[in-house]
Amino acid sequence: MEDKETFNHLPHKTIARLSQYRRALLLCLSRGKSHIFSHEIATIQHITPVQVRRDLMLIGYSGTLRKGYNIKELIDLIANIIDSEEGIKVAIVGMGNLGRALINYFSGKRHKLSIVAGFDTNPDKIGNVMNGVPCYSADRMREIIEQEGIEIGIITVPGQNASQTANELVAAGIKGLLNYTPKPIDVPDYVYLEEYDMITTLEKVAFYVKMRNTEEKIREEE
Amino acid sequence: MEDKETFNHLPHKTIARLSQYRRALLLCLSRGKSHIFSHEIATIQHITPVQVRRDLMLIGYSGTLRKGYNIKELIDLIANIIDSEEGIKVAIVGMGNLGRALINYFSGKRHKLSIVAGFDTNPDKIGNVMNGVPCYSADRMREIIEQEGIEIGIITVPGQNASQTANELVAAGIKGLLNYTPKPIDVPDYVYLEEYDMITTLEKVAFYVKMRNTEEKIREEE
């Protein structure tokens, strides 16, 4: 009921942008900046200043005229919205290249969001620790997830195993899933699912490159 | 000018879905299916049948009543729209875990979109061939890109090198860029840029998990 507190009315796109604003802000802060204008954030993110101000309006943050937004305050507010106070634990299933890449990205950067376990079926990998993340046998998924209180699962197994992995994660009580395989998976409504498909992204780029090429060709023919 | 031929009026989201439809269709075809209903595609992709039919309407494809859509025809039409006839060559800059993961994903799957070169600065990697993709020294980026006619670049270097890598790719004449680092980059207008940020995606999942958790807590307190 209390919108002000839960922020559950925020547009999906705004959530994504807040995460990005925060990263830009952290960078600016580390460079000694204390305030920032909407147009500066906008330039970094390739969007318009209006969009930035609108997003900030939605989360109820006010800057000061002629000085802009207080970076530290804004970071804290965004953290307040996105992060959960107690932190959330994440598991990665599939310690191949992609799984390892994600662990590298995250290791030690977010304190409220930590990858605490990896799973794989390859005996060579089981027992290893990568960047502080132990790799367990996939058989122990349920056990470890329950024991550690892991709430989010990232699926980076080969496509053909995606759906079974998802089922196991759901059975283990996971609440959010991020599927990096190209195979769409099914989960119950109470699990939040984000599918991210690398092939689609590349094909999209290819489409627009093709389109511009043909447009150019047409222009030349005229 | 000729919308029917260039399909340059298609909504961005439709393009992305077409790529996904195609993959679902290829899978069905390989299983011996010849026709498919809109609601079948919809179920696979977690969307509504109306959405599917609307997308297909936009690309001018008609199915047959009571039989659905001819899978083979539809695959060919989508290929016609998305793929470019001569094929497009892709380069990956940064042969770390993520770069290698992408190469594994793509190797031999798409014939019209092929990764033909990788670049890195690590001498241990230069000269190796991974899944058929040779790894060159980053110094030779321009040379190889021009020589091979590579049009798309994928950036999987560490964040701090992202912007310089982008500049080099643009200078080499690349037309489309896919940035997988968490640092937003700048490119001229004539280069199509897609930024994809893994951290944002995970933070988004975390936000919705948190939101559902707090909603649940509120409900329990009542």
Added chain:
DNA sequence: ATAACAATGTTATTTTATTAACAATTATTT
């Protein structure tokens, strides 16, 4: 002191994307 300027915050408008509604058509059942 006043004018010009450069910001923010908010409402209004437009654009884009999704969903609903439904007519048309054909296969199947009674």
Added chain:
DNA sequence: AAATAATTGTTAATAAAATAACATTGTTAT
């Protein structure tokens, strides 16, 4: 042969997202 059901294709309505417009307010320059 008529009724029913299942499906497509398309238009209309709704919802979501982005952009524009603009009033407001300090700051700086004249």
